[in-house]
Amino acid sequence: MPTVTSVCRILARIALTFFVVWQVVFLLTLNFLNVEKPLREAFKDWYWKDDLHKDVAVPEYLIGEGPIHKDYYEPAAKYTKRWSQLTGQPESWGLFAPTIMRVVPFPAVELRWDNQDWPDWAEPPALPTERQAAIVMLSDNEPIDRHCYAKFGMFRIRKYESEITTPYPHTVDGVFNPATPDWKEKISKKVREDPEAIRNYLRWRLEVWQRANPQLPAPTQVVLLVRGFEVPEPPGPQPWDWYDLGEHHMARWLPAAPIDAQKYQAVERFDPVSARFERVEK
Amino acid sequence: MDKPQFIGLAPLWPWPLSRWHWWAAPVRAERLAALRIGLALLLLIDVLTTYLPNATLFFGDDSFAPPGSWDWRRQVEPPDHWPPSSWNDVQEQWNKPPERWYWSALYHVADHRVIYLAVAAWAVALVGLLLGFCTRLNAVVVWILSTSFANLNTNIDNAGDLVRGITLFYLMLSPCGATWSVDAWLRGRKGLVVISPWALRLLFLQMVCIYWCNGLHKTIGDDWQQGKALYFVLGDLTLARLSYARSPLPVEWTYQFTRLLSWFVLTWEVTLPLLLIWRPIRRIALVFGALFHIGILCSMEIGFFPAYMLCLYLPLLPWEYLTDRLAKKTASASVQPGTAPAVDPIKSAGRESAFRQQ
Numbered sequence: 001m002p003t004v005t006s007v008c009r010i011l012a013r014i015a016l017t018f019f020v021v022w023q024v025v026f027l028l029t030l031n032f033l034n035v036e037k038p039l040r041e042a043f044k045d046w047y048w049k050d051d052l053h054k055d056v057a058v059p060e061y062l063i064g065e066g067p068i069h070k071d072y073y074e075p076a077a078k079y080t081k082r083w084s085q086l087t088g089q090p091e092s093w094g095l096f097a098p099t100i101m102r103v104v105p106f107p108a109v110e111l112r113w114d115n116q117d118w119p120d121w122a123e124p125p126a127l128p129t130e131r132q133a134a135i136v137m138l139s140d141n142e143p144i145d146r147h148c149y150a151k152f153g154m155f156r157i158r159k160y161e162s163e164i165t166t167p168y169p170h171t172v173d174g175v176f177n178p179a180t181p182d183w184k185e186k187i188s189k190k191v192r193e194d195p196e197a198i199r200n201y202l203r204w205r206l207e208v209w210q211r212a213n214p215q216l217p218a219p220t221q222v223v224l225l226v227r228g229f230e231v232p233e234p235p236g237p238q239p240w241d242w243y244d245l246g247e248h249h250m251a252r253w254l255p256a257a258p259i260d261a262q263k264y265q266a267v268e269r270f271d272p273v274s275a276r277f278e279r280v281e282k
Numbered sequence: 283m284d285k286p287q288f289i290g291l292a293p294l295w296p297w298p299l300s301r302w303h304w305w306a307a308p309v310r311a312e313r314l315a316a317l318r319i320g321l322a323l324l325l326l327i328d329v330l331t332t333y334l335p336n337a338t339l340f341f342g343d344d345s346f347a348p349p350g351s352w353d354w355r356r357q358v359e360p361p362d363h364w365p366p367s368s369w370n371d372v373q374e375q376w377n378k379p380p381e382r383w384y385w386s387a388l389y390h391v392a393d394h395r396v397i398y399l400a401v402a403a404w405a406v407a408l409v410g411l412l413l414g415f416c417t418r419l420n421a422v423v424v425w426i427l428s429t430s431f432a433n434l435n436t437n438i439d440n441a442g443d444l445v446r447g448i449t450l451f452y453l454m455l456s457p458c459g460a461t462w463s464v465d466a467w468l469r470g471r472k473g474l475v476v477i478s479p480w481a482l483r484l485l486f487l488q489m490v491c492i493y494w495c496n497g498l499h500k501t502i503g504d505d506w507q508q509g510k511a512l513y514f515v516l517g518d519l520t521l522a523r524l525s526y527a528r529s530p531l532p533v534e535w536t537y538q539f540t541r542l543l544s545w546f547v548l549t550w551e552v553t554l555p556l557l558l559i560w561r562p563i564r565r566i567a568l569v570f571g572a573l574f575h576i577g578i579l580c581s582m583e584i585g586f587f588p589a590y591m592l593c594l595y596l597p598l599l600p601w602e603y604l605t606d607r608l609a610k611k612t613a614s615a616s617v618q619p620g621t622a623p624a625v626d627p628i629k630s631a632g633r634e635s636a637f638r639q640q
């Protein structure tokens with residue numbers, strides 16, 4: 001006579017068998033789906049590049065349409081992704097792939113005590129009686145001397161900083177012109193995507209600075225800057241160095257002028273074409 | 283003759299899977315124990331050095347990810363009916379499930395004291411997991427807290443944290459405290475301890491998926507095809523541990539070296555599933571993999587990613603020899619002069635034949 005324990009044990013073993021089989025299916029399926037799309041698109045771009053095979057129609061599979069995508073890939077992606085999210089197994093592997101950043105951006109924070117470029121929608125700020133010069137605080141992750149440094153730790157803050165800085169476009173021989181619609185769009189996109197993350201970062205940097213300088217008045221403007229350094233095309237110049245792409249405005253937070261959080265994003269974005277900050281509607 | 287003790291559950295493999303040695307034959311429990319100890323130790327260092335000093339900067343009120351901020355809206359779509367109050371609620375939720383299934387036990391937690399308490403609980407559970415005390419319970423707590431913190435603020439995590447979460451998921455479900463643990467000592471477990479290899483095999487499959495998908499993504503990148511990739515990676519001021527400008531070699535030589543390395547890494551990752559088929563090549567391929575991560579650890583500051591990846595190699599090492607040697611030493615020490623030598627329990631258990639390892 002099988003005991004209750006032995007029956008439970010057999011049931012548990014059956015459940016474990018299903019789990020292991022499902023895990024194998026899940027791993028293979030989700031990883032396949034994650035590489036299938038970029039590989040398919042890369043093949044399409046390569047084969048039909050420069051109208052080389054313009055007389056050959058692109059199969060619907062390569063465009064990402066058709067029954068295979070609709071009937072198999074979509075449901076498979078839906079269920080495997082849910083399982084990955086539920087169990088904390090996001091299968092999205094692509095370390096330094098397929099492309100690699102050539103321009104390295106660092107955030108910096110500018111503290112200002114003036115009312116320069118002050119917006120119409122905000123009350124005029126209370127300016128300090130003693131005139132304060134603006135200061136720029138570099139990121140702790142930015143080496144003081146980029147030609148000689150050793151980096152240890154702070155990778156989580158660096159990761160956060162990489163999420164709030166605007167990726168630079170490639171330049172020709174390190175000459176970067178920020179007053180372009182392309183750069184404007186990049187700033188807009190970043191501010192639209194992560195306004196709270198930017199504000200939280202600015203607030204933290206301000207708090208750290210205020211703790212270190214309690215005797216100084218609070219600044220009226222806290223501006224996020226981005227400083228870019230481009231890795232030159234290999235093998236690079238002799239002596240080897242990065243192209244310094246300069247320091248550029250990205251977003252602004254006015255601690256003393258609370259923004260209407262219902263209508264607008266938490267920070268203003270910088271328009272490099274008109275060289276002005278502007279509110280972003282939600 | 284000592285009979286090996288089997289700990290945990292084994293899947294009920296149907297034929298022909300039941301005949302597949304790699305999936306079905308039990309393995310020595312030391313391999314999983316080594317993974318448990320390695321990961322717990324590493325995560326404990328991670329928690330104490332990166333999470334604890336910045337706990338209120340990363341989580342809670344006025345942090346990088348305050349409750350109700352971007353994380354909840356973007357990562358999680360809470361169920362409409364939770365907890366469900368009727369069968370209709372359950373049915374409706376089933377028919378209209380949320381698009382995203384991320385979760386965190388710490389959502390809406392604003393109080394910094396609760397955050398510190400959760401980090402403290404995480405560290406305590408990690409010590410329990412490391413020592414193998416109440417192993418299953420501690421593994422569950424560690425996994426829940428690890429996933430909860432990871433989903434609270436994804437802006438501070440990288441691929442290493444994903445590897446950590448996945449490994450913890452398997453540790454939680456497997457008998458990782460079967461040996462080298464306080465639990466085993468309290469139960470008076472002695473001699474050979476074996477487990478079903480399913481967790482180790484799934485982790486190995488996971489590792490192969492990581493490398494192969496990385497490799498396939500790299501094949502479509504121009505920088506990888508042209509061998510420029512590692513030159514740009516090592517020139518990245520945010521990641522490189524040392525300044526590229528300080529390279530002791532001439533500029534051209536350094537570039538050619540990174541070029542060869544880029545192609546080598548690409549070839550290794552793309553061909554890895556093939557390299558693993560034949561045992562002698564498999565060992566070389568895996569040694570290269572470990573060296574690759576040690577190289578990343580020395581040349582780049584990308585947090586615990588290389589260390590967590592190296593953890594996945596721990597079950598591939600023959601840890602059981604340590605136990606066996608120790609057992610042999612103890613046995614020979616206990617033999618009195620002039621008496622017959624004791625039977626070697628390990629040899630008599632048929633170690634070589636019964637438990638062929640990876």
